[in-house]
Amino acid sequence: MSEPCTIEEHLERVLGGVRPMTPVPQPLLETLGLVCAEDVVATIALPSFDNSAMDGYAVRHADVASATAGQPVRLPVVGEIGAGQATVRRVEPGTVAKIMTGAPIPEGADAVVPYEWTDRGADVVRIDEPPEPGQHVRPAGGDVAVGDVLVEEGTVLGPRQIGVLASVGRATVMARPRPRVVVVSTGAELRDPGEELGPDSIYDGNSFMLAAAVLRAGAVPVRVGIVGDEPDAFLQALEPHLEGADLVVTSGGVSQGDYDVVKEALRREGVWFGPVAMQPGKPQGFGMVGPGKTPIVTVPGNSVSAYVSFEMFVLPAIRTLMGHTPVTRPTVEARLTRSVHSPEGRRQLLRGRAGTDERGRYVEPVGGSASHLIGALAQADCLVVVPEQTTSVDADERVQVLLLDEDF
Ligand code: AMP
Ligand code: MG
Numbered sequence: 001m002s003e004p005c006t007i008e009e010h011l012e013r014v015l016g017g018v019r020p021m022t023p024v025p026q027p028l029l030e031t032l033g034l035v036c037a038e039d040v041v042a043t044i045a046l047p048s049f050d051n052s053a054m055d056g057y058a059v060r061h062a063d064v065a066s067a068t069a070g071q072p073v074r075l076p077v078v079g080e081i082g083a084g085q086a087t088v089r090r091v092e093p094g095t096v097a098k099i100m101t102g103a104p105i106p107e108g109a110d111a112v113v114p115y116e117w118t119d120r121g122a123d124v125v126r127i128d129e130p131p132e133p134g135q136h137v138r139p140a141g142g143d144v145a146v147g148d149v150l151v152e153e154g155t156v157l158g159p160r161q162i163g164v165l166a167s168v169g170r171a172t173v174m175a176r177p178r179p180r181v182v183v184v185s186t187g188a189e190l191r192d193p194g195e196e197l198g199p200d201s202i203y204d205g206n207s208f209m210l211a212a213a214v215l216r217a218g219a220v221p222v223r224v225g226i227v228g229d230e231p232d233a234f235l236q237a238l239e240p241h242l243e244g245a246d247l248v249v250t251s252g253g254v255s256q257g258d259y260d261v262v263k264e265a266l267r268r269e270g271v272w273f274g275p276v277a278m279q280p281g282k283p284q285g286f287g288m289v290g291p292g293k294t295p296i297v298t299v300p301g302n303s304v305s306a307y308v309s310f311e312m313f314v315l316p317a318i319r320t321l322m323g324h325t326p327v328t329r330p331t332v333e334a335r336l337t338r339s340v341h342s343p344e345g346r347r348q349l350l351r352g353r354a355g356t357d358e359r360g361r362y363v364e365p366v367g368g369s370a371s372h373l374i375g376a377l378a379q380a381d382c383l384v385v386v387p388e389q390t391t392s393v394d395a396d397e398r399v400q401v402l403l404l405d406e407d408f
Pocket of ligand 2: 186187188252253
């Protein structure tokens with residue numbers, strides 16, 4: 001076996017094979033979590049017309065300025081304006097119009113008297129208190145002016161950005177699309193959840209975990225499911241999914257065993273396979289397959305290895321395709337609650353649970369270092385990074401931690 005490369009070297013290899021996808025116009029609601037690929041400029045003002053902030057009466061301020069509870073002003077009501085009903089276009093001096101929140105202020109009116117300051121009269125209204133000039137009127141352009149940049153290129157679109165885009169009438173926005181990521185599990189021993197389990201079989205946890213991780217990353221998983229350990233069958237199962245795929249992730253079949261199907265099938269396609277100086281996840285592979293040269297990341301089958309490999313290599317590839325930065329998850333510092341050991345020459349990514357106490361952020365190791373411990377993985381919410389040259393870390397020492405459920 002060749003000398004292991006570093007995580008960074010393998011990541012560079014993977015990222016060398018993926019490029020940000022071309023932005024296309026996308027229906028607004030489908031852009032949640034996508035990177036906006038245009039400076040979106042307002043083509044209408046918000047509000048787009050002067051409108052009422054209260055249910056009450058649209059008045060001319062001068063007509064009601066003298067009103068007090070002791071000496072109220074009584075004025076005829078010339079009509080009623082609901083939201084979406086420009087029924088009264090103008091109020092003449094000495095008249096008012098009933099108006100609802102969001103309804104257009106009629107010409108001539110310059111303030112709204114809320115119901116609470118009146119007797120709610122229908123034909124004639126008694127006004128006990130005057131508004132300030134302009135009070136309870138939401139002026140046109142008071143929020144957004146025509147030409148304002150509402151969302152800058154590069155912004156990750158969230159509910160608030162989608163909200164303002166819809167509010168200025170945008171039905172679509174330019175964004176990089178969600179990559180389609182094909183997920184394949186290999187292994188003659190694998191069965192789908194719900195199937196009968198034999199004495200020598202196990203359930204395929206990985207393709208579900210990886211497909212869920214793809215979805216969480218904002219991409220579209222295409223779960224091919226289980227493929228056995230014959231190279232030709234593997235290639236046949238993969239082939240129909242390559243067209244239209246932006247990335248392929250396989251699990252299993254990349255180490256030194258007799259049935260390492262992925263390695264056997266893809267080595268002839270020029271895919272690189274080799275060890276990476278990490279634990280878990282030492283055997284890795286990356287290359288370009290099929291007529292469209294689709295990038296393929298091959299991760300080992302042990303569940304923790306598969307998950308950690310996803311974090312280290314697949315997630316950055318997906319983020320690159322989507323135009324997200326940074327592509328790798330930032331680390332935070334935490335205090336280790338108990339000592340751990342780590343092999344020399346490999347960066348260890350231990351499972352942990354992070355929390356905070358009066359001394360700041362801490363991390364508690366969860367489970368052992370073995371790479372099949374999916375039960376412990378499911379209890380964990382972070383990875384503890386133990387550098388290559390570090391063979392042990394004592395309790396209370398500070399370590400770098402990757403918080404797995406955090407957005408970045
Ligand atoms: P492999 O990388 O194919 O040599 O598999 C390494 C270990 O991971 C073996 O114990 C496999 O049974 C197990 N394994 C492989 N694929 C999966 C999977 N999809 N889900 C759960 N365990 C798996
Ligand atoms: Mg296998």
